[in-house]
Amino acid sequence: MTDQPLKAAILGASGYTGAETVRLLRNHPNVTPVAATGNALAGKTLSDIFPHLRGKYDLDVIKAEDVDWGGIDVAFGCLPHGTSQDLIETLPAHVKVVDLSSDYRFRDAVAYSKAYGREHIAPKRTANAIYGLSEHAGDAMKGADLVACPGCxxxxxxxxxxxxxxxxxxxxxxxxxxxxxxxxxxxxxxxxxxxxxxxxxxxxxxxxxxxxxxxxxxxxxxxxxxxxxxxxxxxxxxxxxxxxxxxxxxxxxxxxxxxxxxxxxxxxxxxxxxxxxxxxxxxxxxxxxxxxxxxxxxxxxxxxxxxxxxxxxNLVKGSSGQAIQNLNLMMGWDQALGLDALLPLFP
CATH class of the missing domain: 3.30.360.10 (Dihydrodipicolinate Reductase; domain 2)
Structure with a gap:
C-alpha cells in the first residue's frame, strides 16, 4: 500500500459505470474516492442515487466546477462521449485521467468525428492517448497521464x-x-x-x-x-x-x-x-x-x-474493472490490485 492513497474523482458518478467504479474501488488499498460529480443530480448523495452504496460511499454529488481539483490525483471519466472531453480538457495538468468514454479511443480525430458526429477539441491529445486494453498495452501505460479505456x-x-x-x-x-x-x-x-x-x-x-x-x-x-x-x-x-x-x-x-x-x-x-x-x-x-x-x-x-x-x-472487464486495472498499470502497481478478490456471482 502507498503511504497516502490516491484521491480519486468520479466524473459522471450517477451512471452505471460511475457506480461500478466506486463499488470496485472499495476493495482498492491505494485509491480512495473523495469526489463524485453529476451536474443533473448535484445536491444528492451517491447513496441516494444508488442505495446499494449506502453506508459505504455516501459522497455528496457535486458539480465538476465545485471540485477542489488541487486535492485530486486521478479522475475516472464516466461521462458520455462529447461531454467527457469537454470536462477533461479543463482539468489541471497534475490530474491523471482514466477515461471510460469513447472520446480518446481514436488516434485520428477525423475518424472520431466521423463515428461520433462532432469535432474533437483536442486532436493532439487523442492522438497521443494510450488505448487501454490492459493486457495489450501494459508497459505503455506506466507513467501515462491519460488512458482511454476501450468500449465493452x-x-x-x-x-x-x-x-x-x-x-x-x-x-x-x-x-x-x-x-x-x-x-x-x-x-x-x-x-x-x-x-x-x-x-x-x-x-x-x-x-x-x-x-x-x-x-x-x-x-x-x-x-x-x-x-x-x-x-x-x-x-x-x-x-x-x-x-x-x-x-x-x-x-x-x-x-x-x-x-x-x-x-x-x-x-x-x-x-x-x-x-x-x-x-x-x-x-x-x-x-x-x-x-x-x-x-x-x-x-x-x-x-x-x-x-x-x-x-x-460489460460493466467490469468491459468498463470500470478495466479502468482500475489500467490505473494500476499507470502507477506501476500489480495490475490485479483491488480486483483479484472478485469471484463470479452465481447463479
Whole structure:
C-alpha cells in the first residue's frame, strides 16, 4: 500500500459505470474516492442515487466546477462521449485521467468525428492517448497521464483477435463477429428501447452495419497488423439481462494454431483464461461481477472455419474493472490490485 492513497474523482458518478467504479474501488488499498460529480443530480448523495452504496460511499454529488481539483490525483471519466472531453480538457495538468468514454479511443480525430458526429477539441491529445486494453498495452501505460479505456464490445473482441494479427494466422478478409450485451451496455439514461417491457422476452440487433465500435475495432486490428485495410463484419444485439457480454467470432484459419496463439498471449495473465480445446462453451454467468475474460476455441463443421467465443462482464472487464486495472498499470502497481478478490456471482 502507498503511504497516502490516491484521491480519486468520479466524473459522471450517477451512471452505471460511475457506480461500478466506486463499488470496485472499495476493495482498492491505494485509491480512495473523495469526489463524485453529476451536474443533473448535484445536491444528492451517491447513496441516494444508488442505495446499494449506502453506508459505504455516501459522497455528496457535486458539480465538476465545485471540485477542489488541487486535492485530486486521478479522475475516472464516466461521462458520455462529447461531454467527457469537454470536462477533461479543463482539468489541471497534475490530474491523471482514466477515461471510460469513447472520446480518446481514436488516434485520428477525423475518424472520431466521423463515428461520433462532432469535432474533437483536442486532436493532439487523442492522438497521443494510450488505448487501454490492459493486457495489450501494459508497459505503455506506466507513467501515462491519460488512458482511454476501450468500449465493452471492442474489449471482448480484441482480446480474441489481436493475438492473431501479427503474425497473421487468420484470413483477414473473413472476420465475422456476432455480439450480445446486457441492457447496461446502453447506459442509464431513460430510453424507450431500454424499458423493461421493450427489452424482456426478446432479443434484437442494433447498429447493424453502422455501429460506432466497428471503426474502433478496425483501428486496433490494423495497428497491430501494420495494415490499413482490415475490415470486420460486426453485429451487436441487446439481450434481456442486466450485465454480461458474449461475443462469437467466426474466423477462417487453423483451430490448433489459433488456440496456441491465444494461450501464449495470455499465459500468466490474471484475468484471462483460454479454455482447453473441447471445453464446454463459457457462459456470461461464469464471469458476472468480475474482471475476468474467458475464451474458448472450436472447430466449425464448415471446412477451414473456426469459432472463438469470449465472455466478459460489460460493466467490469468491459468498463470500470478495466479502468482500475489500467490505473494500476499507470502507477506501476500489480495490475490485479483491488480486483483479484472478485469471484463470479452465481447463479
Amino acid at each position: 464490445y471492442p474489449t471482448a473482441i480484441l482480446m480474441v483477435l489481436l493475438p492473431l494479427m501479427n503474425p497473421m494466422i487468420i484470413d483477414r478478409d473473413a472476420i465475422i463477429i456476432d455480439a450480445k450485451s446486457g441492457a447496461t451496455g446502453a447506459g442509464r439514461g431513460l430510453k424507450e428501447g431500454n424499458l423493461f417491457s421493450e427489452v424482456t422476452e426478446g432479443l434484437h440487433a442494433y447498429g447493424v452495419g453502422t455501429h460506432r465500435h466497428t471503426p474502433e475495432i478496425e483501428q486496433e486490428l490494423n495497428l497491430r497488423a501494420g495494415l490499413n485495410d482490415i475490415e470486420v463484419t460486426f453485429t451487436p444485439h441487446l439481450i434481456p439481462m442486466a450485465r454480461g457480454e458474449h461475443v462469437t467470432c467466426h474466423l477462417r484459419g487453423d483451430v490448433d494454431a489459433i488456440h496456441a496463439a491465444l494461450s501464449a498471449a495470455y499465459e500468466g495473465q490474471p484475468f484471462v483464461s483460454v479454455l482447453p480445446l473441447g471445453s464446454p462453451p463459457p457462459d456470461t454467468r461464469h464471469v458476472r461481477g468480475t474482471n475476468d475474460c474467458r475464451i474458448a476455441v472450436y472447430p466449425d463443421s464448415a471446412k477451414g472455419r473456426v469459432i472463438v467465443i469470449a465472455v466478459i462482464d
